[in-house]
Amino acid sequence: xxxxxxxxxxxxxxxxxxxxxxxxxxxxxxxxxxxxxxxxxxxxxxxxxxxxxxxxxxxxxxxxxxxxxxxxxxxxxxxxxxxxxxxxxxxxxxxxxxxxxxxxxxxxxxxxxxxxxxxxxxxxxxxxxxxxxxxxxxxxxxxxxxxxxxxxxx
Amino acid sequence: xxxxxxxxxxxxxxxxxxxxxxxxxxxxxxxxxxxxxxxxxxxxxxxxxxxxxxxxxxxxxxxxxxxxxxxxxxxxxxxxxxxxxxxxxxxxxxxxxxxxxxxxxxxxxxxxxxxxxxxxxxxxxxxxxxxxxxxxxxxxxxxxxxxxxxxxxxxxxxxxxxxxxxxxxxxxxxxxxxxxxxxxxxxxxxxxxxxxxxxxxxxxxxxxxxxxxxxxxxxxxxxxxxxxxxxxxxxxxxxxxxxxxxxxxxxxxxxxxxxxxxxxxxxxxxxxxxxxxxxxxxxxxxxxxxxxxxxxxxxxxxxxxxxxxxxxxxxxxxxxxxxxxx
Numbered sequence: 001x002x003x004x005x006x007x008x009x010x011x012x013x014x015x016x017x018x019x020x021x022x023x024x025x026x027x028x029x030x031x032x033x034x035x036x037x038x039x040x041x042x043x044x045x046x047x048x049x050x051x052x053x054x055x056x057x058x059x060x061x062x063x064x065x066x067x068x069x070x071x072x073x074x075x076x077x078x079x080x081x082x083x084x085x086x087x088x089x090x091x092x093x094x095x096x097x098x099x100x101x102x103x104x105x106x107x108x109x110x111x112x113x114x115x116x117x118x119x120x121x122x123x124x125x126x127x128x129x130x131x132x133x134x135x136x137x138x139x140x141x142x143x144x145x146x147x148x149x150x151x152x153x154x
Numbered sequence: 155x156x157x158x159x160x161x162x163x164x165x166x167x168x169x170x171x172x173x174x175x176x177x178x179x180x181x182x183x184x185x186x187x188x189x190x191x192x193x194x195x196x197x198x199x200x201x202x203x204x205x206x207x208x209x210x211x212x213x214x215x216x217x218x219x220x221x222x223x224x225x226x227x228x229x230x231x232x233x234x235x236x237x238x239x240x241x242x243x244x245x246x247x248x249x250x251x252x253x254x255x256x257x258x259x260x261x262x263x264x265x266x267x268x269x270x271x272x273x274x275x276x277x278x279x280x281x282x283x284x285x286x287x288x289x290x291x292x293x294x295x296x297x298x299x300x301x302x303x304x305x306x307x308x309x310x311x312x313x314x315x316x317x318x319x320x321x322x323x324x325x326x327x328x329x330x331x332x333x334x335x336x337x338x339x340x341x342x343x344x345x346x347x348x349x350x351x352x353x354x355x356x357x358x359x360x361x362x363x364x365x366x367x368x369x370x371x372x373x374x375x376x377x378x379x380x381x382x383x384x385x386x387x388x389x390x391x392x393x394x395x396x397x398x399x400x401x402x403x404x405x406x407x408x409x410x411x412x413x414x415x416x417x418x419x420x421x422x423x424x425x426x427x428x429x430x431x432x433x434x435x436x437x438x439x440x441x442x443x444x445x446x447x448x449x450x451x452x453x454x455x456x457x458x459x460x461x462x463x464x465x466x467x468x469x470x471x472x473x474x475x476x477x478x479x480x
Binding site: 018019020021022025038041042043044046049052055056057058060061062063065066109126127128130131 | 155156157158159160161162163165186188189190193194197206208231254255256257258260261380381382383
């Protein structure tokens, strides 16, 4: 085991980890941050989406040790984020949440999209969210939530 | 549940140190850059190193003497968004932007995509799946499950950026423990699904150099099931120059139709000196598709993929030539 020290959601968090542990495993099992979900483990589903120095990544495909020195923000760290707040409200209002398993990952990805672009085109939305899979909604209501959140951010 | 094996993880400060580490550790160690291809493979036990050596940050997209020099760890997202690259070499920028999905392009690198592992339906599966069906040549087994009588592995080259770089006559900079050398991208690959890279395992790709002469027209068209995420089922990269309506030079290379990115010089040569018309474009695409040998080891049927090679080559030629001809 080695000591891993990360900047997570604005605070220094430290825990023991075995070498080669993924950031996702570290966040969930060592730090108790269960918002990032563990599903495909192969970067296809986006349920483990986090921001790594502001960039959207799949935390299952990052080593915890490689995140030393970087700023990590998980869905928990978006609690007071004004864009994420509108995204959460819009997801509820538009019915973009069904089973909920993909939702935290979508909230992170949608926040990333709307930070840079308040009114993305449908194509831009589809592309930006193409790394996140939802098996319930069929995406229509999630795309609607992007539009509503964008409007609410005006 | 898929988990990474327990690994030692080294973060050397320079490419030279990274190469020295790998040279010392031999086949027990592997380089990792963005990790978007390697980590899923490690979770499926397709490689079993005990040490990962991080490729140190090699950033920057620079224009020098009619070339672009892209650091090997520039992410695919950065390359795809770079205004200079998009303007001068849209084919390469487009290829980078068509790899996988946004979160993977934010982590995956240009150097990593050039070295991306070959793929096969019988290989890119979990350890348990592979064990249940019987292991294949590429990992743990002794037969090819696609072509059982074949002595070789037919896993498919799945890099989008490699053919886009090849048609430019690009080269990679390799750093080994004893120094640096430049190798044309066309010579970086071998026609083998297992030993698909011609570089030494301890040589690290540190940069890619893309010639960008004035007036070069480029395009990359990708075939896949979904509009995102998927690896290429085929890809067509085109680089051409025109003198008025006449083609003065043309190079075409294909992704995902062989174990290496496949340049089709006959098709490019055919177009040279000709006017771009529906007939010449179609004839060139026919020639380009001829050597493509998709096998029954990727998504969708290989008959359809073979037919579609012609179609995407046509589209790529038209896209490169726009607005000059259409």
